[in-house]
Amino acid sequence: MIKSLIRLLLQIFPRPVLIRMSLFINRIVAVFLIGNKVECPVCGGKFRKFLPYGYTKATGRDNALCPKCLSLERHRLMWLYLQAKTDFFTKELKVLHIAPEQCFYKRFRKLSNLDYTTADLESPIADVHFDVQEIPFPEATYDVVICNHVLEHVTYDAKAMHEIYRVLKPSGFAILQVPMDFENPKTMEDPSVTDPKERERLYRQKDHVRLYGLDYADRLKSAGFKVLESKYAKELNAEMAKKYALPMNEIFYFNQK
Structure with a gap:
């Protein structure tokens, strides 16, 4: 029910x-x-x-x-990863959070170490509104860009990746998680598929334009990122993973400029 x-x-x-x-x-x-x-x-x-x-x-x-x-599940995994593997919660960082998740944005905004800006095309909780394919900020502005479960909605994802890379400072990093088919070596997309029901069948949601495969890291690398792939959930003990209800097969992508 x-x-x-x-x-x-x-x-x-x-x-x-x-x-x-x-x-x-x-x-x-x-x-x-x-x-x-x-x-x-x-x-x-x-x-x-x-x-x-x-x-x-x-x-x-x-x-x-x-x-x-x-x-x-993916949000809880990201939170744990940022705590364990980065200095996100302690270092002074300028952060751009695109399509800010409700579970994160108020907590991130309260962190005194972050200069934090939220952005989205239309979300009512965003500070600024723009298309991720045309980010209206200068090159090398941010230490961190977070943009989760967005690229599967974007017509030209390569352009969006390049824009995110452009606004990152040297050595800055981006968290760019997407829905994936872990059994498929190649991303599935077809611009001619516009029917919502067919998109839902092929890409899992009617507003998705692709379903990423295991070549996702190659796409990120083509935009310039140095990509670290990690199955971080499997680094944790089984009891903790069950307690937090983590996505055990999720590949976490840490993308550095």
Whole structure:
């Protein structure tokens, strides 16, 4: 029932509306799931289970969405990676966060070490609005760019990658996670596919224009990045991975200029 309701809401309402709605709904739902079986490392919430999540039956999964901060598996993995593998939480950094996730943006904004700017094409929680294919900032402006689950929506992803690379300072890094088919060596895309239902069938969502394969790192390298590929979830012990409900097969890409 809950899974079907969430799927229906994701299908019916546009992203800006969902963002506004969730600010109120999640506070109520979280109360009914309080427990000790799972824990969100982002907000510290402890629950009997996480909520199900997914736009379609094929992409839906149980125990995915934190009812308190709305983190998904990938968000919890990213938070842990940034804590363990980078100086993101301690060093003075100028950060551009494109398509800011609700579970992150308020927490990042409170960090005194960050000069933090959010951006999006239309999100109501963004500081500035622009197309990631044409970023309106000078070269070498930012130490860090975060742009997760965006490139699969972008017509010319290579252009967006080059723009992100351009605005990074030398030795700066970008976190650019995307949905992937880990069984496919090559990204699947066809500009002639415009029917929403066919895009959903091929690319998992009706507003996706491609589904990345294992050649994703090569695409990032073509934009100039030095790419470190890591299955970070598998570096953690099984008990911790289960407790945080992490995506065990996710490849984490650390992209440095």
